Amino acid sequence: MEVIDIVPPILKNNVIVVKVDQLFKWAHANSIWPLSSGLACCAIEMMSCAAARFDLSRFGYEVFRPCPRQADLLIVAGTLTWKMTPPLVRLYEEMPEPKYVIAMGSCAIGGGPFADSYSVVPGIHEVLPVDVYIPGCPPRPEALIDGMLKLREKIMHPERVEEDRKARLMEA
Amino acid sequence: MDILNMMMGQGVVSTLADQLHNLFMLLFDNAVVAGFLMKCVGIGAILGIISVAAIVFTYGERKVCAFMQVRIGPNRVGGRFGLLQPIADMLKLMSKEDIIPQGCDRVVWALGPMLLFVPTALIYAFFPFDNGVALADVNVGIFLMLAISSQAVLPFLISGYASNSKYAFIGGMRTVAQMLSYEAPMVFSLLGVVMLSGSMRMSDIVNAQSEQLWFILMQPIAFVVFVISATAETNRVPFDLVEGEAEIVAGPFAEYSGMRWALFFLAEYANLLSVSILTTVFFLGGWNGPFLPGVVWFGLKVLAMVFVFMWFRWTFPRTRIDQMLAFSWKILLPLALVNVLFTGVGIYARQWM
Numbered sequence: 001m002e003v004i005d006i007v008p009p010i011l012k013n014n015v016i017v018v019k020v021d022q023l024f025k026w027a028h029a030n031s032i033w034p035l036s037s038g039l040a041c042c043a044i045e046m047m048s049c050a051a052a053r054f055d056l057s058r059f060g061y062e063v064f065r066p067c068p069r070q071a072d073l074l075i076v077a078g079t080l081t082w083k084m085t086p087p088l089v090r091l092y093e094e095m096p097e098p099k100y101v102i103a104m105g106s107c108a109i110g111g112g113p114f115a116d117s118y119s120v121v122p123g124i125h126e127v128l129p130v131d132v133y134i135p136g137c138p139p140r141p142e143a144l145i146d147g148m149l150k151l152r153e154k155i156m157h158p159e160r161v162e163e164d165r166k167a168r169l170m171e172a
Numbered sequence: 173m174d175i176l177n178m179m180m181g182q183g184v185v186s187t188l189a190d191q192l193h194n195l196f197m198l199l200f201d202n203a204v205v206a207g208f209l210m211k212c213v214g215i216g217a218i219l220g221i222i223s224v225a226a227i228v229f230t231y232g233e234r235k236v237c238a239f240m241q242v243r244i245g246p247n248r249v250g251g252r253f254g255l256l257q258p259i260a261d262m263l264k265l266m267s268k269e270d271i272i273p274q275g276c277d278r279v280v281w282a283l284g285p286m287l288l289f290v291p292t293a294l295i296y297a298f299f300p301f302d303n304g305v306a307l308a309d310v311n312v313g314i315f316l317m318l319a320i321s322s323q324a325v326l327p328f329l330i331s332g333y334a335s336n337s338k339y340a341f342i343g344g345m346r347t348v349a350q351m352l353s354y355e356a357p358m359v360f361s362l363l364g365v366v367m368l369s370g371s372m373r374m375s376d377i378v379n380a381q382s383e384q385l386w387f388i389l390m391q392p393i394a395f396v397v398f399v400i401s402a403t404a405e406t407n408r409v410p411f412d413l414v415e416g417e418a419e420i421v422a423g424p425f426a427e428y429s430g431m432r433w434a435l436f437f438l439a440e441y442a443n444l445l446s447v448s449i450l451t452t453v454f455f456l457g458g459w460n461g462p463f464l465p466g467v468v469w470f471g472l473k474v475l476a477m478v479f480v481f482m483w484f485r486w487t488f489p490r491t492r493i494d495q496m497l498a499f500s501w502k503i504l505l506p507l508a509l510v511n512v513l514f515t516g517v518g519i520y521a522r523q524w525m
Contacts, residue, residue, distance in 0.1 A: 027263030030249045030256075036417075055243040057234060060257045066417035069271060069429040072264070096269035096429040 028072070028098060029155040032148065035071035036064035037091060040078025042105040042138040049141035061148055068094040073151070075144075076128070079107035079114060080121040089127055100155075102147055103130045106137040113137075184465045185305045214307045218296045226441040231258045233482055240486040268430035276427065277334035284331025285428065285435035291323040292442045299449050300375040302459050302467040313374040314362055317450070318355070321405070324443075325351045328414065332424035343423025346493060347407070347414045353500040354404040354411075360508035361397040364515040365454050378458030388455040393511045395455045397504050402447035403484055404496070406440065410488035411496055418490075448477035 007015055018026075038046055049056050056062045065071040068091045080088060092101065103124050106112035111122035124130060131154060134147040154161050192213065196206035231246070234257070238245030250256025272278065295317045297307040310316060325348050332344020365387050366372055369380035381387055388395045404411040415423035425436050452458060452473040459466030461473075491499070 024263060024267045027260045027267065030260040031264040052242045055238070055245075057238055057243060057245055058254075059248050060246045060254065060260065062234075063261075065422075067422035067426050069427060070422070070425075070433050072268075094271075096271050098268075 025156055029152045030060055031063075032061050032073045032100070032151065033063040033065050033071050034061065034073040034075050035068055035091065035095070036066050037074070037088075038077045039080055039084065039088075040105075040107065042077035042108070045138045045141055046075055046077045046104065046144060049144045054141040054145060056145060056148070059145070059148065059152075068092075069096060071095055072098070073100045073102060073148075074128070075102045075104055076108045076124050077104045077138075079112065080124050080127075081119050082121060083119065085121060085127050092128055098155075100131045100151055101128050102132045102134060102144075102151065104134045104136075104144060104147070105139055106135065109133050109135060183302045183305065183459075183467060185302045185467050189305070211307070218307065219293065222293060222296065222442045222445070223438070225445045226438045227258045227262065229441045229444060229478065230261065230437075231255070232478070233485075236479065236482040237486050240483070262434070265430050265434040270432070271427075271429045273336060273427045275336040277336070280330050281334035281427075282432070284327050284334060284424075285432050285439070287330070288324060288327035288439045289435060289442070291320045292439045292446065294320050295446055296442075298374055299446070300378055300453060300458060301470055302465075304375070305467070306375060309373060309375050311371070311373045314366060314372045314377075317374075318359055318362075321446075322351070322355055324439075328424050331428070335424070335427040337427050339420040339422070340424050340426045343414055343420050343426065346420075347424060349493070349497060350404060350407070350411065350413055353497055354401040354504075357397050357500060357504035357508045358401040358405065360505065360512055361391075361394040361401065362454065363508075363512050364391045364394040367512070367515050367519060374453055375458075378453055378460065381457040382460045386455065386457040386460075391455065391511065391515070393507060395451075397508045397511070398454065399451060399480070401500070401504060402451065403481060404500070406443040406447055406481070408440075408444070408481060409485040410491050412490060413493050413496060416490060444478060444481055445474070448474045448481065451477045 007017055034046075038044075048054065050062050050064065061073075068074075072095070074088075074092050074095065076088070092099070101124070103109050107114065107120070108124050111117070111120050114120040115122050121127060132147045132151045134143050136143050139147075189210065193206055193210055196209050197203070200206055200209075231254075235245040237243075246254030246257040248254055249260055272281070298310065298313040298317050300306040300309060328347035328351075329344045332340045332342075332347070335341070365377060368384070368387065368390060369377045371377065371380070377387075384390065407414045415425055420426075425433055428436065452470065456473045456477070458473075459470045461469035464472075
């Protein structure tokens with residue numbers, strides 16, 4: 001029996017019943033504070049995303065924290081070189097759970113134009129667990145906002161993502 | 173009409189308090205118990221004000237920031253105006269992982285944010301919210317307020333020291349330098365107010381302003397000095413050197429995650445509210461005003477001051493640490509001293525007129 005069934009019918013319209021788990025999921029999904037870190041030119045798009053024209057703050061995601069201890073989301077915006085990998089992974093490890101990673105731009109997804117280079121990481125999934133990939137070189141600010149909303153959906157409904165993945169596996 | 177007269181005459185809050193006191197007397201029939209319960213209600217009310225203010229101000233700050241930068245601000249979470257945004261933030265901070273860094277001084281580290289909240293909340297006891305509405309309207313109110321609020325330096329230092337992090341330690345030491353050097357001009361600017369009103373009791377200062385002019389008109393220099401040093405005392409931009417993110421990551425807060433950091437945040441907004449209340453009490457005439465009940469006037473003035481502080485935050489760039497200290501010692505302190513001198517001369521001259 002669900003909790004909602006216990007609520008008397010007269011109160012059904014006036015009482016909101018949620019599970020604690022769902023409440024926290026809602027909170028996590030609606031208050032994603034990114035770490036203010038940028039690696040290359042995608043970071044410029046990330047900044048313009050928070051500025052007046054695109055205004056990331058509408059969704060409550062504009063609180064860029066300088067310190068990984070208070071951040072929830074690592075936006076890998078730009079080319080990741082092997083030289084830069086240890087500091088970036090350390091930043092990720094310093095963040096408290098639950099934490100998320102967005103790979104922004106071609107370089108972060110698969111090395112981009114530098115995919116064959118000896119010094120560039122061919123996709124950050126080699127070193128970090130990625131939640132959302134945003135294609136583009138660089139992606140427009142709308143694309144980043146869309147990526148963050150996808151992440152929001154993923155946090156709110158993790159089962160949908162799993163179904164999606166299974167369906168795609170079946171097709172392939 | 174009766175109710176209106178009552179509200180105008182005695183004030184809404186004190187009438188309510190009297191009713192509650194009568195109720196407690198009826199229930200327990202003991203003046204000591206009723207007095208004790210009234211104090212408990214007062215303390216609860218003050219803690220309630222602080223927590224509600226922290227939630228409202230986080231939302232307000234984001235909206236004011238958006239307004240200053242021609243943006244919209246939160247408008248998705250919880251209806252058209254994004255009213256549930258601070259709730260989501262708070263719930264998220266509560267459910268984040270609690271990281272205790274290796275090598276930190278565990279007990280002191282955990283005590284830091286809690287200790288910071290004590291002086292911050294304690295000074296609310298002296299604030300006159302309305303005529304006769306103060307938890308402890310002591311005759312050395314300003315003196316006690318300054319003494320207690322200067323204790324807020326220590327928690328910053330110990331949390332910076334106990335974090336075992338270079339940035340946190342530098343941040344902690346900066347806090348000490350900044351808050352101590354801005355205490356001096358703040359005290360001297362208040363001296364002019366005390367000289368004019370002839371009392372250190374906060375309600376006397378407000379009453380003096382209803383008899384004379386508001387002190388913002390009689391002490392404009394003191395007002396400017398006080399507002400600037402209050403901005404520095406609350407560690408807000410342009411003086412947020414304590415957590416200057418371009419230089420020292422997040423200062424003393426660098427190692428705190430989740431709810432521990434939220435306590436620092438709470439203390440910051442409680443400080444913002446308390447300096448706004450102080451400005452209102454000392455310079456803007458406290459609860460005085462026509463037509464509306466006193467507590468409403470008080471609230472309006474306080475909110476206006478909060479807006480001014482937020483305005484500062486989103487219009488000025490951050491200063492450098494040496495510029496900031498030089499500004500305090502070389503400009504604000506002499507200015508406050510000159511103000512004291514001229515106030516004294518003025519009072520002396522008026523006696524002979």
